[in-house]
Amino acid sequence: MEGREISKAVIGRLPRYYRYLGELLELGVERISSNELSMRMKVTASQIRQDLNNFGGFGQQGYGYNVKYLYTEIGKILGVDRQHNLIIIGAGNLGQAIANYANFEKRGFMIKGMFDINPRLIGLVVRGIEICGVDDLEQFIADNDVQMAALTIPKTKASEIADRLVHAGIKAIWNFAHVDLNVPEDVVVENVHLSESLMRLSYRVCSMQDQKKEQEDEGEELS
Amino acid sequence: MEGREISKAVIGRLPRYYRYLGELLELGVERISSNELSMRMKVTASQIRQDLNNFGGFGQQGYGYNVKYLYTEIGKILGVDRQHNLIIIGAGNLGQAIANYANFEKRGFMIKGMFDINPRLIGLVVRGIEICGVDDLEQFIADNDVQMAALTIPKTKASEIADRLVHAGIKAIWNFAHVDLNVPEDVVVENVHLSESLMRLSYRVCSMQDQKKEQEDEGEELS
Numbered sequence: 001m002e003g004r005e006i007s008k009a010v011i012g013r014l015p016r017y018y019r020y021l022g023e024l025l026e027l028g029v030e031r032i033s034s035n036e037l038s039m040r041m042k043v044t045a046s047q048i049r050q051d052l053n054n055f056g057g058f059g060q061q062g063y064g065y066n067v068k069y070l071y072t073e074i075g076k077i078l079g080v081d082r083q084h085n086l087i088i089i090g091a092g093n094l095g096q097a098i099a100n101y102a103n104f105e106k107r108g109f110m111i112k113g114m115f116d117i118n119p120r121l122i123g124l125v126v127r128g129i130e131i132c133g134v135d136d137l138e139q140f141i142a143d144n145d146v147q148m149a150a151l152t153i154p155k156t157k158a159s160e161i162a163d164r165l166v167h168a169g170i171k172a173i174w175n176f177a178h179v180d181l182n183v184p185e186d187v188v189v190e191n192v193h194l195s196e197s198l199m200r201l202s203y204r205v206c207s208m209q210d211q212k213k214e215q216e217d218e219g220e221e222l223s
Numbered sequence: 224m225e226g227r228e229i230s231k232a233v234i235g236r237l238p239r240y241y242r243y244l245g246e247l248l249e250l251g252v253e254r255i256s257s258n259e260l261s262m263r264m265k266v267t268a269s270q271i272r273q274d275l276n277n278f279g280g281f282g283q284q285g286y287g288y289n290v291k292y293l294y295t296e297i298g299k300i301l302g303v304d305r306q307h308n309l310i311i312i313g314a315g316n317l318g319q320a321i322a323n324y325a326n327f328e329k330r331g332f333m334i335k336g337m338f339d340i341n342p343r344l345i346g347l348v349v350r351g352i353e354i355c356g357v358d359d360l361e362q363f364i365a366d367n368d369v370q371m372a373a374l375t376i377p378k379t380k381a382s383e384i385a386d387r388l389v390h391a392g393i394k395a396i397w398n399f400a401h402v403d404l405n406v407p408e409d410v411v412v413e414n415v416h417l418s419e420s421l422m423r424l425s426y427r428v429c430s431m432q433d434q435k436k437e438q439e440d441e442g443e444e445l446s
Contacts, residue, residue: 206302
């Protein structure tokens, strides 16, 4: 795999392949053809072959893909074979939802700490993790070899905290705050902007309704 | 606007424009040039002009864009000028995080109800909304003219609940369950798969680390 360039579009699809392959593994499926995988994933078989051929073409004619091998290889590319130490800044509902999601740990994302500014939350324990005040942030990051931070705080505080995280050596920010963060080039940010996602949904449902209405109007005109 | 086709790529970028324009409005900014907007949004000015020309080219030379007009027009396209009645299925941390996000209501997403199967949650009240058992789901949807549902439940239950929602007339599902839903063509699904987002982050941070290591190794070889 070393030195191979995989396109951004393929990378974007890998987590979904990883999920389906993981489910197949759990079901005890050892190998699968591109056609079967195509039916499950609702992606064309040729797309699947193109995507998975990036990993050395280990789909064999008449044999199919070795599920475990493919799952492991994709996991390596996604970096889920390594341990990532993660902290959560913002211990409200969203932060707690993330802390409670045990599956993240199975994939190597170890939640080392949670932080908040709300004194009513500081000291509480969520799934074994005590919520700390943000004063201790920098020391905690250094002591616990933390590389990743989930930012589940309101947008007003997000930029300030992001600056502190970057100075403290954080290399990856999972940003739920509804603001674009300014970070140096060697820090990666993955945004989860829930209200933008909800607007995409409303756009799609509205265009569906409008289409239907137009069809009905045309129907009336014709009748 | 009627009858104009806007490309999927542009639609995907609209929520971000909407956010920036909303922030400008709050700051009292009445008009903005594509260059200024370009600097704020870190998108090229030509991209901005191309995107916004879809809305009738109301950027005037030397005047710039009328912020309020553009905000309103984009809002109409995204459907946030209409009211959408929404329910939340799954009243755990994630469901409660959504229920507590008051900004959704400003954009027309009215949270009408919350549902769960956990008897310890049923009867609790979150921001004025009582959590109900799922037995009442169909009746509630009919009584309250609900079109949208957020699905914040584990994947094992998601398909069964999605089927019930579709039969009860739901037209849009905001799916946080880590599974692909099978719905009829006239129902739209917007997925928020958090673990896939986290894997994209880990992929990017790992490739950054690998790159850095390669550069260091090369540096050592040269020295």
